[in-house]
Amino acid sequence: MVANLEIKSVARFMRSYDPADQDTDFIPSKSDCKRTYDKLNEVIWGGRLPPAKFSVRQLRGCWGSFVGDRKKNKHVINMCKRYPNAQLFVGTLAHEMIHYWQWLHSETDREVNHGKTFWQWKKKFAQHNLPLQERGGENMNWYASRNFDLLSIYQKTI
Ligand SMILES: [Zn+2]
Numbered sequence: 088m089v090a091n092l093e094i095k096s097v098a099r100f101m102r103s104y105d106p107a108d109q110d111t112d113f114i115p116s117k118s119d120c121k122r123t124y125d126k127l128n129e130v131i132w133g134g135r136l137p138p139a140k141f142s143v144r145q146l147r148g149c150w151g152s153f154v155g156d157r158k159k160n161k162h163v164i165n166m167c168k169r170y171p172n173a174q175l176f177v178g179t180l181a182h183e184m185i186h187y188w189q190w191l192h193s194e195t196d197r198e199v200n201h202g203k204t205f206w207q208w209k210k211k212f213a214q215h216n217l218p219l220q221e222r223g224g225e226n227m228n229w230y231a232s233r234n235f236d237l238l239s240i241y242q243k244t245i
Pocket residue numbers: 182186200201221224225
């Protein structure tokens with residue numbers, strides 16, 4: 088019951104970007120990043136992730152990336168200027184948020200990867216109909232080729 092409500096609320100939240108047509112370019116602002124981050128933090132991490140820093144910029148060959156500098160105690164989640172749809176934006180941000188969580192909960196940057204602590208979120212993501220793929224954030228071609236699947240996953244829950 089509760090899980091269903093949460094799924095619906097995530098779906099409605101994403102649809103709110105463009106109620107008429109989800110399959111349209113999505114150009115995120117920093118406040119979109121923050122808003123989406125807060126929503127994902129709430130449903131996946133129970134609000135336990137501290138605030139994150141974002142940069143919306145031109146990225147080469149990826150939809151998003153996480154960069155952490157332990158010595159300076161600084162991090163940034165890099166997001167693209169344009170996505171083919173809002174779902175891809177949300178899916179990418181969720182992926183990079185796992186890396187942020189890994190970075191916060193490990194002592195070396197080597198632990199920010201697609202290993203065990205990445206996949207431990209798989210079930211939780213599935214509960215909220217969020218896709219989780221190893222190469223989801225970093226490999227543009229892979230994700231773009233599966234956009235349609237992504238779209239149908241979300242449409243089912245609305
Ligand atoms: Zn990754």
